[in-house]
Amino acid sequence: xxxxxxxxxxxxxxxxxxxxxxxxxxxxxxxxxxxxxxxxxxxxxxxxxxxxxxxxxxxxxxxxxxxxxxxxxxxxxxxxxxxxxxxxxxxxxxxxxxxxxxxxxxxxxxxxxxxxxxxxxxxxxxxxxxxxxxxxxxxxxxxxxxxxxxxxxxxxxxxxxxxxxxxxxxxxxxxxxxxxxxxxxxxxxxxxxxxxxxxxxxxxxxxxxxxxxxxxxxxxxxxxxxxxxxxxxxxxxxxxxxxxxxxxxxxxxxxx
Amino acid sequence: xxxxxxxxxxxxxxxxxxxxxxxxxxxxxxxxxxxxxxxxxxxxxxxxxxxxxxxxxxxxxxxxxxxxxxxxxxxxxxxxxxxxxxxxxxxxxxxxxxxxxxxxxxxxxxxxxxxxxxxxxxxxxxxxxxxxxxxxxxxxxxxxxxxxxxxxxxxxxxxxxxxxxxxxxxxxxxxxxxxxxxxxxxxxxxxxxxxxxxxxxxxxxxxxxxxxxxxxxxxxxxxxxxxxxxxxxxxxxxxxxxxxxxxxxxxxxxxxxxxxxxxxxxxxxxxxxxxxxxxxxxxxxxxxxxxxxxxxxxxxxxxxxxxxx
Amino acid sequence: xxxxxxxxxxxxxxxxxxxxxxxxxxxxxxxxxxxxxxxxxxxxxxxxxxxxxxxxxxxxxxxxxxxxxxxxxxxxxxxxxxxxxxxxxxxxxxxxxxxxxxxxxxxxxxxxxxxxxxxxxxxxxxxxxxxxxxxxxxxxxxxxxxxxxxxxxxxxxxxxxxxxxxxxxxxxxxxxxxxxxxxxxxxxxxxxxxxxxxxxxxxxxxxxxxxxxxxxxxxxxxxxxxxxxxxxxxxxxxxxxxxxxxxxxxxxxxxxxxxxxxxxxxxxxxxxxxxxxxxxxxxxxxxxxx
Numbered sequence: 001x002x003x004x005x006x007x008x009x010x011x012x013x014x015x016x017x018x019x020x021x022x023x024x025x026x027x028x029x030x031x032x033x034x035x036x037x038x039x040x041x042x043x044x045x046x047x048x049x050x051x052x053x054x055x056x057x058x059x060x061x062x063x064x065x066x067x068x069x070x071x072x073x074x075x076x077x078x079x080x081x082x083x084x085x086x087x088x089x090x091x092x093x094x095x096x097x098x099x100x101x102x103x104x105x106x107x108x109x110x111x112x113x114x115x116x117x118x119x120x121x122x123x124x125x126x127x128x129x130x131x132x133x134x135x136x137x138x139x140x141x142x143x144x145x146x147x148x149x150x151x152x153x154x155x156x157x158x159x160x161x162x163x164x165x166x167x168x169x170x171x172x173x174x175x176x177x178x179x180x181x182x183x184x185x186x187x188x189x190x191x192x193x194x195x196x197x198x199x200x201x202x203x204x205x206x207x208x209x210x211x212x213x214x215x216x217x218x219x220x221x222x223x224x225x226x227x228x229x230x231x232x233x234x235x236x237x238x239x240x241x242x243x244x245x246x247x248x249x250x251x252x253x254x255x256x
Numbered sequence: 257x258x259x260x261x262x263x264x265x266x267x268x269x270x271x272x273x274x275x276x277x278x279x280x281x282x283x284x285x286x287x288x289x290x291x292x293x294x295x296x297x298x299x300x301x302x303x304x305x306x307x308x309x310x311x312x313x314x315x316x317x318x319x320x321x322x323x324x325x326x327x328x329x330x331x332x333x334x335x336x337x338x339x340x341x342x343x344x345x346x347x348x349x350x351x352x353x354x355x356x357x358x359x360x361x362x363x364x365x366x367x368x369x370x371x372x373x374x375x376x377x378x379x380x381x382x383x384x385x386x387x388x389x390x391x392x393x394x395x396x397x398x399x400x401x402x403x404x405x406x407x408x409x410x411x412x413x414x415x416x417x418x419x420x421x422x423x424x425x426x427x428x429x430x431x432x433x434x435x436x437x438x439x440x441x442x443x444x445x446x447x448x449x450x451x452x453x454x455x456x457x458x459x460x461x462x463x464x465x466x467x468x469x470x471x472x473x474x475x476x477x478x479x480x481x482x483x484x485x486x487x488x489x490x491x492x493x494x495x496x497x498x499x500x501x502x503x504x505x506x507x508x509x510x511x512x513x514x515x516x517x518x519x520x521x522x523x524x525x526x527x528x529x530x531x532x533x534x535x536x537x538x539x540x541x542x543x544x545x546x547x548x549x550x551x552x553x554x555x556x557x558x559x560x561x562x563x564x565x
Numbered sequence: 566x567x568x569x570x571x572x573x574x575x576x577x578x579x580x581x582x583x584x585x586x587x588x589x590x591x592x593x594x595x596x597x598x599x600x601x602x603x604x605x606x607x608x609x610x611x612x613x614x615x616x617x618x619x620x621x622x623x624x625x626x627x628x629x630x631x632x633x634x635x636x637x638x639x640x641x642x643x644x645x646x647x648x649x650x651x652x653x654x655x656x657x658x659x660x661x662x663x664x665x666x667x668x669x670x671x672x673x674x675x676x677x678x679x680x681x682x683x684x685x686x687x688x689x690x691x692x693x694x695x696x697x698x699x700x701x702x703x704x705x706x707x708x709x710x711x712x713x714x715x716x717x718x719x720x721x722x723x724x725x726x727x728x729x730x731x732x733x734x735x736x737x738x739x740x741x742x743x744x745x746x747x748x749x750x751x752x753x754x755x756x757x758x759x760x761x762x763x764x765x766x767x768x769x770x771x772x773x774x775x776x777x778x779x780x781x782x783x784x785x786x787x788x789x790x791x792x793x794x795x796x797x798x799x800x801x802x803x804x805x806x807x808x809x810x811x812x813x814x815x816x817x818x819x820x821x822x823x824x825x826x827x828x829x830x831x832x833x834x835x836x837x838x839x840x841x842x843x844x845x846x847x848x849x850x851x852x853x854x855x
Contacts, residue, residue, distance in 0.1 A: 067740075068739055069738070070735060070739070089738070090738035090739055091737075091738050091739075091740075091741050091742055091743050091744070092741075093739060094738075094739055094741035095741045099739075100739055102736070102739075104737075106735065106736045108728060108729050108732045108733055108736060109732050110728040110732050110797075111725070111728055111729070111732075115725065119725050119729050119736075119737070119740045120740045120741065121744070122722050122725050122726075123722075123725075123726065123741040123742040123743075124738050124740050124741030125741070126741075127633075128722075129721065129722055132722075136802065153829060167736075167740060171740060171741055175854050227567070264837070311718060312629070312658050314659075314660065315820075316660075316663070356640075360802065362833065365837055366836065366837075369840075370653050371656055372597070372600065372602055373836050373840060375602055375656060376602065376788070376792065376832060376836050377832075377833060377837070379604065379663075379832065380829050380830070380831075380832030380833035380836060381833055382833065383751050383825060383826070383828065383829025384829040384830055384833060386825075386829075387823045387826035387829055388823070388826060389824050390826075391822055391823035391824050391826065394794070395694075414680060474627060498667070499664075499667065501663075502663055502664045502667075505660045509657065509660075510733045514853065531763045535619075541671065541674065541675040542671070542675060544666060544667070545671060546672045547664070548664050549667050550659075551657075551660070551661055551664070552649055552650060552661065554651065555649065555650050555652060555653045555657050555661070556649055558653060559652030559653050
């Protein structure tokens with residue numbers, strides 16, 4: 001039912017007070033003549049896990065990039081904890097508490113596993129080297145990452161994916177944007193990852209998750225929004241949304 | 257190779273035309289000199305922009321290949337007592353072949369590597385060319401005087417040199433030829449496709465490596481031919497190319513990387529600005545700063561635009 | 566390090582020159598660690614040289630103090646330039662620096678009242694009255710400070726910042742890192758080092774001129790040294806400076822026209838054949854054998 005309350009994000013702000021961590025208001029992003037996002041509005045509530053789904057090319061990653069500040073929206077507003085951050089550069093958004101992972105993993109090759117994670121702590125939180133090291137070691141333990149002085153080339157796919165999440169967590173975010181972290185993992189690994197995301201959420205971090213694997217979405221999220229051709233076509237609990245004829249139409253020809 | 261949208265084009269073209277008219281009335285020599293300079297700069301910058309747009313590499317040795325073409329013509333003119341302009345075809349051919357060799361031996365191996373390696377490699381090539389020229393021909397400037405370069409025309413009370421317009425003609429021919437090549441020929445279309453999306457081009461069966469080789473060679477051939485034209489009116493010395501490379505990049509950056517038509521306009525603006533400063537008595541020495549100021553302005557504007565749009 | 570004390574004047578002189586290039590090479594490498602290339606080393610070297618010479622001459626500043634002024638002047642120039650041009654990094658920045666040396670030369674030539682114009686300016690006497698031993702100690706001190714800064718850049722949070730920026734700007738930004746701030750900071754520090762080295766060079770020879778001071782040697786040799794020794798470390802540029810620096814003087818005598826050809830060839834060949842440089846190659850071998 002919450003989904004209905006949040007139809008108008010500007011209203012949400014007044015009504016729900018501190019409930020919404022992140023509010024997206026009529027976001028548009030064009031690349032040349034191509035509209036990757038068209039008038040997308042929604043809100044993310046504190047402590048929820050929100051799923052963002054949609055067929056390939058629906059604009060999911062563009063959405064994350066705009067929220068993260070990689071590039072500005074063509075029009076529209078982004079509010080974080082009630083504050084307008086539309087004009088804020090990426091590094092300041094991170095320091096406010098927005099962290100993300102990348103769909104195609106982006107480890108920093110010149111740094112080892114632990115050092116990669118420390119980057120978030122050092123610059124996202126402004127920690128000292130010593131603090132960053134101990135905090136990152138703690139996160140590694142939490143994530144089940146061992147032998148932390150290995151080079152990136154020596155890591156498995158799962159470990160690199162975990163490293164991405166660990167680097168995001170080390171900035172101590174209020175909200176974590178996960179861009180297809182399950183892609184390329186086997187069943188057991190996916191299981192492990194789902195548990196990790198649950199634990200992250202239990203620590204009070206709000207999570208937005210883009211995912212193609214629908215079983216993950218079903219299991220993790222309370223609510224999803226569906227994008228198609230840059231437009232939000234549905235939102236609500238997964239079970240409800242998956243029966244929506246528009247959503248089924250959008251996915252026609254895709255695997256689910 | 258997209259140009260500006262039509263409305264934006266008028267926003268630039270109309271004030272520019274007005275400015276030229278006012279300037280021509282006030283200081284006609286500066287305008288004639290400026291247009292001639294613009295032609296030269298555009299003729300030099302176009303081949304560099306071609307490589308930048310299609311191969312995606314900044315060729316920091318661009319001006320030095322031009323210098324090589326000029327020296328070839330000088331050598332030819334001195335040995336045969338002939339007109340250096342006759343050397344245009346041999347110089348273009350020679351540099352075309354040199355381009356193929358240089359591409360195979362060097363450039364090919366840094367395609368896909370970091371921008372840093374590409375810049376360092378072409379910088380190294382530039383130094384090798386400059387220093388080889390110094391060894392072969394010493395650092396003394398050389399020049400060739402022919403009668404036709406001092407032809408002049410008189411309109412009313414205004415007498416001016418007409419030979420400089422050969423650069424304007426060269427730039428226009430070059431632009432028309434490159435546009436025709438890229439849009440109308442199979443090879444040129446393949447080149448455009450490779451420039452926009454090398455992976456996609458490879459998938460549809462384009463031999464991207466061969467396209468790059470030919471584009472690189474064409475660019476060098478043009479640089480060589482323009483070098484011969486350059487010699488007919490300017491002194492040539494081993495280090496002459498460095499400044500020309502920089503100016504070419506300024507024009508390419510100002511026009512938007514890969515936009516050939518924009519180079520014509522931008523060289524007109526900077527050519528006029530430069531000639532205006534250099535024909536003034538007190539500030540002539542500062543004319544060399546014009547392009548530098550322009551590139552800094554371009555960087556500021558572009559970084560601002562990236563943050564806003 | 567103290568060996569030149571017992572050696573002849575010629576060796577002392579050579580050692581001083583090697584140290585000069587060592588500082589330039591190391592400072593160039595420090596900027597490369599952020600992923601930015603500067604072709605403007607000779608420009609900042611020249612600014613430092615001119616600032617030192619002119620303040621020493623006109624304000625009667627103590628030579629050592631004027632060297633500090635040279636460093637500050639180069640740093641100020643780098644700040645102005647960095648704050649504008651480092652907004653767009655990569656090739657835009659690199660090519661802007663390519664023109665720098667020439668730009669500074671034009672400025673110096675066009676202000677004859679201040680700089681002596683094309684003929685340059687002569688100082689009444691060289692620093693330490695031309696004592697080669699003291700000059701050697703001065704350059705050694707500057708080199709040690711440069712090495713210390715380079716090591717600091719490898720061991721503090723600066724290392725994490727510049728390595729992230731070099732490898733992946735998007736990750737750096739998304740992790741809360743202010744790329745622009747770090748790029749400008751490193752550019753200012755490395756330019757200050759180049760300015761100080763240029764200033765001590767001017768004080769050493771008691772002469773500055775547009776051609777001699779803004780000499781392309783001061784850009785070209787450091788780059789070739791770093792590439793040969795291996796980039797992104799303190800050791801690589803030092804090895805490169807020792808190797809190339811000791812043959813540089815000999816080459817200059819043997820090949821007065823075109824000795825720079827060797828450095829151009831070194832740059833080209835190293836990029837093509839051995840991008841990690843000598844030190845990098847040795848490290849690779851070492852890792853493989855373990």
